[in-house]
Structures are given as structure tokens and as C-alpha cells.
Amino acid sequence: MRFGVPDWLLPGIEARTRFIDDQVMRAISSGIRQIVICGAGYDDRALRFRTSGVRFFELDHPATQADKARLLRSIGAGPPAVTLAEADFRNDDAGVVLDQAGHKAGLPTLFICEGLLVYLDRGTCHALLAALARRAAEGSVLAVSLATHVEGLDSGEVASAANMRRRTGDAEPWQTILPAAEHLELVEQAGWTVILTQWSPVPVSDVAHGRQSLLATAEPPRQTDPTPLA
Numbered sequence: 001m002r003f004g005v006p007d008w009l010l011p012g013i014e015a016r017t018r019f020i021d022d023q024v025m026r027a028i029s030s031g032i033r034q035i036v037i038c039g040a041g042y043d044d045r046a047l048r049f050r051t052s053g054v055r056f057f058e059l060d061h062p063a064t065q066a067d068k069a070r071l072l073r074s075i076g077a078g079p080p081a082v083t084l085a086e087a088d089f090r091n092d093d094a095g096v097v098l099d100q101a102g103h104k105a106g107l108p109t110l111f112i113c114e115g116l117l118v119y120l121d122r123g124t125c126h127a128l129l130a131a132l133a134r135r136a137a138e139g140s141v142l143a144v145s146l147a148t149h150v151e152g153l154d155s156g157e158v159a160s161a162a163n164m165r166r167r168t169g170d171a172e173p174w175q176t177i178l179p180a181a182e183h184l185e186l187v188e189q190a191g192w193t194v195i196l197t198q199w200s201p202v203p204v205s206d207v208a209h210g211r212q213s214l215l216a217t218a219e220p221p222r223q224t225d226p227t228p229l230a
């Protein structure tokens with residue numbers, strides 16, 4: 001099935017999918033029992049990787065969640081395989097949404113933000129990543145895709161130019177495209193420590209400003225024992 005994705009985007013999307021799939025398999029085989037997918041859209045990993053004892057939580061706009069719930073029901077899937085929670089990251093605290101959905105902050109979690117941050121403004125990216133970091137027990141992992149451009153350009157101009165070329169550039173504009181170092185810094189400022197980065201392939205043509213997707217994993221802040229009292 002082609003989903004109407006332009007040819008030049010396919011290699012990047014395939015690499016991104018494989019990278020995140022690998023993180024899901026790695027997490028499940030290492031004993032992680034909670035997987036949170038932010039901006040999940042029609043992600044089908046909760047079905048493809050369903051495993052006894054593993055809970056998937058998906059956060060997205062209410063309208064998307066309602067449509068996805070309907071589709072899942074139509075194929076006989078849904079809870080308990082996956083919990084759909086409604087969130088608009090511009091206004092909602094992802095931590096509160098996760099708490100209400102039954103996510104356990106004391107247990108390790110794989111958090112996924114795939115193809116999402118580019119749609120959020122920088123402040124919202126920070127707030128979301130920081131909220132996830134606060135719910136990330138030791139052993140948790142963040143897997144994220146970051147939209148980047150080469151150094152030395154104005155990020156606002158890069159995003160505007162990219163949106164002018166996109167069919168949905170007005171309705172769903174890309175907002176956060178940054179030089180790689182600055183994007184990784186944004187992740188770290190939200191409380192994560194980046195442990196692995198991997199460039200997605202550069203699409204063959206049609207990509208201005210050296211735009212490229214950077215895939216990364218990160219760990220939560222170390223839980224340090226309080227200094228023992230003398």
C-alpha cells in the first residue's frame with residue numbers, strides 16, 4: 001500500500017519506521033512493559049508488537065483518537081491491546097493525561113515521538129519532552145525523530161520554505177526544524193541524555209536547506225540516592 005507518500009520521502013520514512021520498530025523490539029525483549037506513543041496517529045505498532053503483559057498508550061488529538069477507536073473496533077481490536085488517550089500537546093500536560101490513562105510512572109517505559117515534534121512549536125516540544133522525562137522511571141528510553149537543517153540558516157525561514165512546498169503546509173505546518181546540535185540540545189534541556197543518534201537517508205532530490213531527519217534515543221535523568229545523613 002502506498003498511502004500517497006511522495007517517492008522522495010519513502011527512504012526516510014522506511015528508515016524511521018525500522019529504527020522505531022527496533023526500539024520497540026529491544027524494549028520488549030529487555031523487559032519494558034509500557035510503551036507510550038505520542039502523536040501516534042494511525043501507528044499500528046500496538047497491533048504488530050502486541051505482547052502479553054505489555055501495555056501500549058497512544059496520545060493524539062481527540063478527533064484522531066475517535067476515528068482510530070472506530071477503526072480498531074471495526075477489526076475487533078482495541079483495549080486492552082492499546083489505550084487511546086486524547087491530548088493536544090499545545091494545551092495538555094502529557095504527564096496528567098498519562099496518569100489518567102493508567103500509565104505507571106514508577107515502571108520503565110519506552111516513549112516514542114515519531115514524526116511529531118516537527119508539528120509542534122519549540123516551547124511545546126520542550127514541555128512535552130520534559131513531561132515525559134518526569135514520568136520516566138530508571139530503565140526508560142525515549143525514541144524520537146528530529147527534523148534538522150544545515151547550520152547557518154534561519155530556522156523560521158527553512159520551515160516557511162518547506163511549508164510552501166507541502167500540500168498541507170497551511171493546515172498542519174511544520175514548525176520545529178533546527179540544526180542537529182540545537183535539536184539534540186532541546187532534547188537534553190528537557191531532561192534527557194541522548195545516547196544514540198542515526199541519520200535517516202537523505203532523500204534523493206527535492207530537499208532544500210539540507211533538511212534531514214535525525215533519529216535518536218535518550219535516557220531519563222539518573223535517579224541519584226539522597227546523600228546519607230551523617
Ligand SMILES: C[S@@+](CC[C@H](N)C(=O)[O-])C[C@H]1O[C@@H](n2cnc3c(N)ncnc32)[C@H](O)[C@@H]1O
Nearest residue numbers: 039040041060061087088089090114115116119
Ligand atoms: C505525521 S503524523 C505522525 C504519525 C505517526 N507517529 C507516524 O510517525 O507515522 C503526526 C501526528 O501528530 C499528531 N499531532 C500533531 N500535533 C499535535 C498536537 N498538538 N497534539 C497532539 N497530537 C498532535 C497528529 O494528529 C498526527 O497524528
